[in-house]
Amino acid sequence: MRPQATFEREPARRIFASEFRETRYQFKEDDDEKSPNYVIFPTGIRSNRIFIVGTLTEKQRQGDQNIFYRGRVIDPTGTFFIMAGSYRPEAMQQLARIEAPAFVAVVGKPNLFVTQEGNCLVSVNAESITVVDRETRDLWVLDTARETLDRLDALGTTADSRKAQEEYGTQPEIYRKIVYDALSQVQM
């Protein structure tokens, strides 16, 4: 019997750019082609979708046959690299229309790419990008801080977080500091 669970949409995890940048580990639950690709974040949770809010500082149109857009979205801790291609025409059109700089909300899939030199590039394949306001950005920083602290509190108590400790040697103090610094940039 398949549990009803399979019909539920995966939640979009909240993560700061500086943690997202460190993400290296990805896996599939089974060999089925259609089963989702997950990454495990250093603070110990699996994810195949994230929700981020930040400042779009630049965007670029690339490619001739296969047009796609790249964008940089900045949060208080670093930079997310966003991609929107023709496989997601709506997201591509949305990004094409937005003038940088702007506060944007992005829903997308984490994407790991290993270069020939063995460097790992982490980006976000956007499913949607919309213009939001500063208050939404501030709410996101609070939300992401809370989720990150919750994950740090649960470190070592779940299978995924033990895997994260093994893969990344996660040091909770470092991430606590990142959260603190991110919050410090929000105006009271």
Add this chain to the structure above:
Amino acid sequence: MNLSEVTERISRKLESSGAQPDRQKIESRLRRLVEEFGVNVAEAERTVTGDLAREHNLPNLGSSSSDLRPINEIAPGEWVTIEGKIVSLTPSISPSIAQNGIIADSSGAMRFVVWSRANAPAMEYGHWYRIESAVVDEYRGSPNLKIHSGTTISQMEKDVPLLPSITPSAELTPGVGSVRAKVIQDWDVLHERMLQTGLLGDESGTIKFVIWKEEGKEKLELDTVYNIYYATVDEYNGRLSLTLNTAMYIADEGDIEVGRNETEIQGALVHVAPGSGLIKRCPVEGCNRSLSRQNYCPVHEIQSNFRYDLRLKGVLDDGERARNILIQRDLVEKLTGITLDEAISIAESNPIGMDEIFYRVRNAVLGRYYTCSGGEFAGRMLVDSCVPVTFKPEELAALLNRAGGEAA
């Protein structure tokens, strides 16, 4: 597991009953069992505890795996002996599993699995068995009895009628549960192997149920009260549901005043689904279905006297769970600042028509934070109230405190 830890645990257990155990002796007995006789640590712990309990004359202390245990007291990780009745057998899902189902005694019920490797005699539905030295592990958050090659099964002559105790739906926990509930919603089945799904309600609240297609399984009747014995209670992302394939269900006389469980969720709107924005509805009385672009109602065919409506189908996501929500016209007007009349005139004068309203609605709400409350229908929250979340400095202060401790 480290033997000195186990020694310490056994010693403390004895000490708390007033005995003065010799730690060295405990450890050497454990070591002997584990290293010389290949007994696993959990079993060795039980054996040594039991022996010492007898030596110190503490009969209640060392329940060993050969002592009969009531099912509702068993926890994952234990080796147990139980006597119970097979109250459900479900088709095996894998060749490595010979049988699976539910075993019950007067205290409660538990799922069990018999491994093919165990070469155990097949147990029959409705009969009582004594099962010695089975292992209990955890399966989807609840205890599960595993019958392996070291387990002894013997059929008993006993036939005591069992009356499962009914649990209020709000107090169910993952595992096995029995409820008395009314079928309050019958949802569309979205999966070819599913027979029926919907919502059950009792005085304490509501819970989703599923029946998978299987020979002999019948559907529940809407608005009817049932006694449902030995359903499987599953949990996903903190929400419980009942699978009735393991259950016996009997329609009951009488009615139930179903408790409403309005829920409130706060999160980001991460998806605006097609079918949001301006839609056309079928004008036939009592229909109200949304029409296709060609004004086609799935029941009443072409309807050119349609009426317009505004709605928002989306996903509100708090980072832990993504929930489908449906917002009706008045709230959509408030959230987007576009009234139905404005939407109609924009759509009628715009080259992309109704799509323009979809984009405007999407751009107004997607990626923003809202607090929504409402009841649930067919896996979707019908939103009664929805307000944007506002920034609260005290939340920032509390989080700074939590992240920084002394640094704050």
